[in-house]
Amino acid sequence: MIELILFFKIIAAIIAIESKNLLSAIVSLGAVGFALAIIMVFLNAPDVAIVQVLVEVVLLVILVRATLHRDLTDLKGKREFFVKVFGIVAVGAFFLGIAWGLISLPVFGSFPETAVSVAVPSEWYLAHGLRQTGISNIVTAVLLDYRAYDTLGEVTVLFSAILGAVVILRKKR
Amino acid sequence: MNNMPLAYGLAMILFAVGLYGVVCKKNAVKIIISLLIMENAVNLFILLIGYRKDGIAPVMVKGQEASEFASMAVDPLAQAIVITSIVIGLSIVALMIAIAIRLYDRYKTFDTSKMKDLKG
Incomplete structure (x- = not known):
């Protein structure tokens, strides 16, 4: 599916x-x-x-x-031939490297074995999340309790990006 | 090669399509769209890594044992990180679109090869 x-x-x-x-x-x-x-x-x-x-x-x-x-029309001129060839070569090289890396990954759907060192905190959150934070939704517990500083940084990035967009789009006097 | 799952490979093909668009397209809006496709593919890949076969959502229901829940639920950390990534992606797109609108006001086109003021 x-x-x-x-x-x-x-x-x-x-x-x-x-x-x-x-x-x-x-x-x-x-x-x-x-x-x-x-x-x-x-x-x-x-x-x-x-x-x-x-x-x-x-x-x-x-x-x-x-x-x-x-303008809703497409641009008439094509990219130079060299750029197109370079693009296809870059995508091909990327895909070869990715295929080489994906072979060593565990089978799809085997979460605890997917990444041994990374999966340790996930299992900790699942086992102790409700008792330590009192939140039954573990994703929210991670987002707002275990990794609240991460969310603070996210909001900082959001704020500065919107501030940058407002500054760029301001009306000239 | 039979170890490589189809879903990972398809997510990476999606990433490669976005990469091709970023490298080979001239229109600034098309480049932004390609970046969004790449971001989509990476978010999807992180979620696929944290998937557990026949798992349940990481939301506890009443009367569920904690140990049984921990052995069935999918990875909550990947989902939390992907939520952060999606929201940051939206703000980045707002910034990129603002720059593209500014460039259009100045050069009257989205064609990146016509924006030559800084060309050496």
């Missing part, structure tokens, strides 16, 4: 990149993001799926706002 939706995602991504019209490219990107939300539901991650749907809607609104009254 997950693999089927992943095929759909890859097709939507190719359409989003190769489409001639910017607006249809953005709509295809929305298909990619909502398909990711469906996959998250299949992966037993309901909290992440809710966040993904919310963020995807806001993101499509931002992207459509950015392109709606500007």
